[in-house]
Every structure is written in structure tokens, then in C-alpha cells.
Amino acid sequence: MRMERLGRGGTVDRVLGALAERARILAIPAPAALSGEWFGAAAVLVPSVSVESVPPAEVFSLPADAPGPGGADRRFQRSDDRPLIGGGRIGYLAYPDRIPDRPALPLAASGWTDTVLRLDADGCWWYETLGTAPCPDDLAAAVLDSPSTAAPPTNATESTNATDWHIDWTPPRRDEHRRGVEHCLDAIRAGEVYQACVCTRFTGRWDGDPLAFFADGISRTDPPRAAYLQGSWGAVASLSPELFVSLHGDTLRSSPIKGTLPLSADPAGLRASVKDVAENVMIVDLVRNDLGRVAETGSVRVEDLLTVRPAPGVWHLVSTVAAERRPGVTVADVLDAAFPPASVTGCPKLRARTLLTRWEGSARGVYCGTVGMSSPIAGTELNVAIRTVEFGHDDSGNGVCALGVGGGITIDSDPDAEWQECLDKAASILALGDARAAVQHTSSGGDGNS
Known part of the structure; x- marks a missing residue:
């Protein structure tokens, strides 16, 4: 070492x-x-x-x-x-x-x-x-020798990354998402589930450099759990705010996010929202159960409950659950017990997962999975792969990409509000393209007012 x-x-x-x-x-x-x-x-x-x-x-x-x-x-x-x-x-x-x-x-x-x-x-x-x-x-x-800036750029003319990238996004179908939410509400009324995370996805065409997209994303939005990987298969650029699980020594932690408002709203509204609080508490109980499958008896505890924290473009309710792992438990055992993350599935977990495959219009892909690192010295930290763009190619070699978004549905959910929450979560990522276009317009001699 x-x-x-x-x-x-x-x-x-x-x-x-x-x-x-x-x-x-x-x-x-x-x-x-x-x-x-x-x-x-x-x-x-x-x-x-x-x-x-x-x-x-x-x-x-x-x-x-x-x-x-x-x-x-x-x-x-x-x-x-x-x-x-x-x-x-x-x-x-x-x-x-x-x-x-x-x-x-x-x-x-x-x-x-x-x-x-x-x-x-x-x-x-x-x-x-x-x-x-x-x-x-x-x-x-x-x-x-890389130039340094004292703070992240505050407007479109202060780009810190010269390499080009471009994405043409196609929005998801609102009617398809609404049907999924309504099916979920029917299942809640029937007692099949108490809560489930219904998702949809933006699709796009891209060219340029995915790493440049990620560099712009972290410089402009500063997400706490961002991650980037690239290979011959494509790239994953995750601008996630959420910790799925960490393992340091024998201590496991997970910090599920449930409850969202745009940054323009009063964050106090999250703690006052019966729907958002209920959604978060249900997922905290699910995380306690997941970690309990690999934890020492009596060690599972809630270290933080219903804290309001900022994330790119939104406010979130965040809680933290911790536990001590049983002797011999490996990272693979933790994944067997807790993956996919509780916050992107529902309660009860197995039934919610089954129903979600019927309610959603497409497969999730890397979205709602996890990105992270396992170090023999430092331990393991894995995010929840939300606010995550997947870069690949179609059969003709053209660049195709996807951005998943979604939200937890409870008995108090309104389909229109759930759709708006999806748009709020995607907004900070979609806005990166607007900022990039403004930089290019300015650098090419435009007046910036069009």
C-alpha cells in the first residue's frame, strides 16, 4: 500500500x-x-x-x-x-x-x-x-495541471468542460404512466400492496462524449452519490443523491429517499405531508427488514428519520438505517438480502416487484439498480442508480440513451402530482442540454438572447 x-x-x-x-x-x-x-x-x-x-x-x-x-x-x-x-x-x-x-x-x-x-x-x-x-x-x-475553479459554474456561460456532447430527448408517455399509477392505486385499495414505486423513462439520441456529459452534470448539480463507468458496451452516468448500502468494518448503513418537492417549494412542506411521511416510514421499515436478514439480532436501528435534504433540483426526505452484520456475511450476501433497493420497489417487496413489471411500459435497465465500489481496505459503498443516464448503441451503431424517473405511490397519491414529480426529478438532468446549447451559442458569437 x-x-x-x-x-x-x-x-x-x-x-x-x-x-x-x-x-x-x-x-x-x-x-x-x-x-x-x-x-x-x-x-x-x-x-x-x-x-x-x-x-x-x-x-x-x-x-x-x-x-x-x-x-x-x-x-x-x-x-x-x-x-x-x-x-x-x-x-x-x-x-x-x-x-x-x-x-x-x-x-x-x-x-x-x-x-x-x-x-x-x-x-x-x-x-x-x-x-x-x-x-x-x-x-x-x-x-x-488541470485548471481549477473556486466554485461550480453558476450560469451557462461558465462551462468547465470543453468536450462536446448532445442529447435529443423524447419524453415518456403521460397516459402510460397514469395507467400504471391508477393500477397501483387499485392494488392498494385491494390490499395487495401498501406502496409501490411506479417508473417511466425518457429516451434519447446522443452523440459526443458521455464522460463530458457526466463532467458537466457533477459541476452543475453536485450530486452526493454520482458515479461514472465506461466500456466497449457503452457508459453509465449516475447523478444519484441516494445511498443504497455501505459496509464499513461490520456496520451496514442505508439511507432511503422517499418524499420529493421542487427546490422552489417550501421544504417544510415535506415534513407536513401525510403522504410523503407515510411513504418514507414504510420504506424505512422495509430497509430494516432487508438489513435484518444479514444483521446481528437486535442490532438494526434507525439513526436518522425524516430529514429534509436538498438534491439537484428538488428537496427530499431522507432517513438512515444501520445494523451490524453477522459473522461471515459478504457483500454478495447483503445484495441477496436487500437488492433491488427498497426505495425503488414497494411494500410488500416481492408482490410490488411482480406487479410493477405489469404496470410499467418498459424494462428499467440500470435505472434503479446500483453503481459503486468495493474496496478491500475501505469497505463497500453503493448508490441507488436514480437520476442515471445509460448510453448505448442501437443495431445501426447510433447512440441511444435512457433516463428513468418515478415515484412512490400511496393511497393518498394523485396521478397528476406523481407525473409532475417525475418531471421535477428529471429537470436538472434535462437542463444540462439547455446549458450546453447556451454555451455553444455564446461561444459561436450569438448574443445569448434568443
Whole structure:
């Protein structure tokens, strides 16, 4: 294990761009990224990683000879008592229900890295490796020579990423979503479910660079659980605000989100909403049950209940459930017990999952799955793959993409309000294209007023 302090360098989006250019020059695989609140860091970047399709059961598996016990050994802790990261397996796992015959992206993909770049809370970059090799000069230059900005851009003329991308979005069918919500309400009245998350999806055509889309997304919206992966199969750009599960030492945590209002609304309205509070509490109980399947008896606890937090474009109600895992429980066991995430399924979980495959117009794909990293030293952190764009290609080689959105339905739900919630959740991502177009118009000499 080796760690080097590199110093203050570029912002995450700019360093990612420099790493992508380095990968092109060296003809090596593209970088990957975790940005926001991962492993006690502001960002964890993988300079280059080959992300390939793998069996779902192996997506976050670790080698038997991995060097550390999941963050419990003080040899692998920094001076602030947070674990080093060093490397690990980074990947995604798609939502497991209603899988099409030919899914747009693999059901699971991951890759192993011995090296990461960590950005700490004070703005300092660090080089960490599970091996002993010093930081290559060109890698340090990619970090330190990348221009830095003091704050994220505040308007469309302050783009931090020069690489082009473009998406033409097609909105989902409102009537199809409404039918799904009404079927769910019928099932709630019949006692089949108490709550379920009914989803729909925007589809699109894209060209350019998906990593540039992700870089723009994190610089403009600053999501706490963002993640990016790329391979020959396509790319996943997750601008998620939600933690599915973390495992540090023997402690499991999950922070389900249920309850949404646009940022323009009074956040106090969330705690005052009978529907949103009931939705969150039901999912908290479901998470308690999921974690309880792999936890020490009596260790499951609610550490935080119904906290209002901002996310890109919206306010959310967030709770946190924790537990101590039983001896011998692995990450694969946790996924068997708790995946797919409670907040994107319903209560009771198995019945809700079955009914959702009938109510929704298309398969979810990576949306509502999970993206994250499992490190032999730092432990495991996985997001809920919401606010997530999947980039692939059709049979003719044209770029196609998808953005899933949805919301929890309870007996108090109004179909029109649920549709608006879907639009509110998608708004910050769709607006990235408007900002990109404004930048291009300004840089080409337009007056910016059209």
C-alpha cells in the first residue's frame, strides 16, 4: 500500500477530462469516477479501468488475497481515522426484473483497479495504490495541471468542460404512466400492496462524449452519490443523491429517499405531508427488514428519520438505517438480502416487484439498480442508480440513451402530482442540454438572447 500527497489541483470535472485525454494518448481504458460523498472523500477517481460484463453475482467480488479487512485495520487508516481506499472493484448492477431478450447494456459490469486518486474534504488530491509503485509523472500532471475553479459554474456561460456532447430527448408517455399509477392505486385499495414505486423513462439520441456529459452534470448539480463507468458496451452516468448500502468494518448503513418537492417549494412542506411521511416510514421499515436478514439480532436501528435534504433540483426526505452484520456475511450476501433497493420497489417487496413489471411500459435497465465500489481496505459503498443516464448503441451503431424517473405511490397519491414529480426529478438532468446549447451559442458569437 502506498499513498502520496499530490496537492491542490483541478476540480473533479477538469481532472476527469485530463484523465480521459491521458487514456486516449496512452491507448488505455477510460477513467471511472465516484463524486460527492464516497468513502469520506469528495471524489474517488480511477485513472483507467477496464469495465467488462460480468455475472451479476460477481460484480463487487474481491480477490481472496485482498490486502485489508474492510477498513477495520488501523494500518490502513488515515490520520483522521477514515480508511484509505487504494483500489478495489468498481461497477454497476442493473435492476433485476423484466429483463429484455437483448438488454441495451450488460446486466452487470465491473473492473478491478489497484490505483485511485482521492480528493479530500480540504481540496487536496492524493494518489493511493494497493501496490508500491510511485505516482507516474503524467498522472500527477493530469491532476495538478488541470485548471481549477473556486466554485461550480453558476450560469451557462461558465462551462468547465470543453468536450462536446448532445442529447435529443423524447419524453415518456403521460397516459402510460397514469395507467400504471391508477393500477397501483387499485392494488392498494385491494390490499395487495401498501406502496409501490411506479417508473417511466425518457429516451434519447446522443452523440459526443458521455464522460463530458457526466463532467458537466457533477459541476452543475453536485450530486452526493454520482458515479461514472465506461466500456466497449457503452457508459453509465449516475447523478444519484441516494445511498443504497455501505459496509464499513461490520456496520451496514442505508439511507432511503422517499418524499420529493421542487427546490422552489417550501421544504417544510415535506415534513407536513401525510403522504410523503407515510411513504418514507414504510420504506424505512422495509430497509430494516432487508438489513435484518444479514444483521446481528437486535442490532438494526434507525439513526436518522425524516430529514429534509436538498438534491439537484428538488428537496427530499431522507432517513438512515444501520445494523451490524453477522459473522461471515459478504457483500454478495447483503445484495441477496436487500437488492433491488427498497426505495425503488414497494411494500410488500416481492408482490410490488411482480406487479410493477405489469404496470410499467418498459424494462428499467440500470435505472434503479446500483453503481459503486468495493474496496478491500475501505469497505463497500453503493448508490441507488436514480437520476442515471445509460448510453448505448442501437443495431445501426447510433447512440441511444435512457433516463428513468418515478415515484412512490400511496393511497393518498394523485396521478397528476406523481407525473409532475417525475418531471421535477428529471429537470436538472434535462437542463444540462439547455446549458450546453447556451454555451455553444455564446461561444459561436450569438448574443445569448434568443
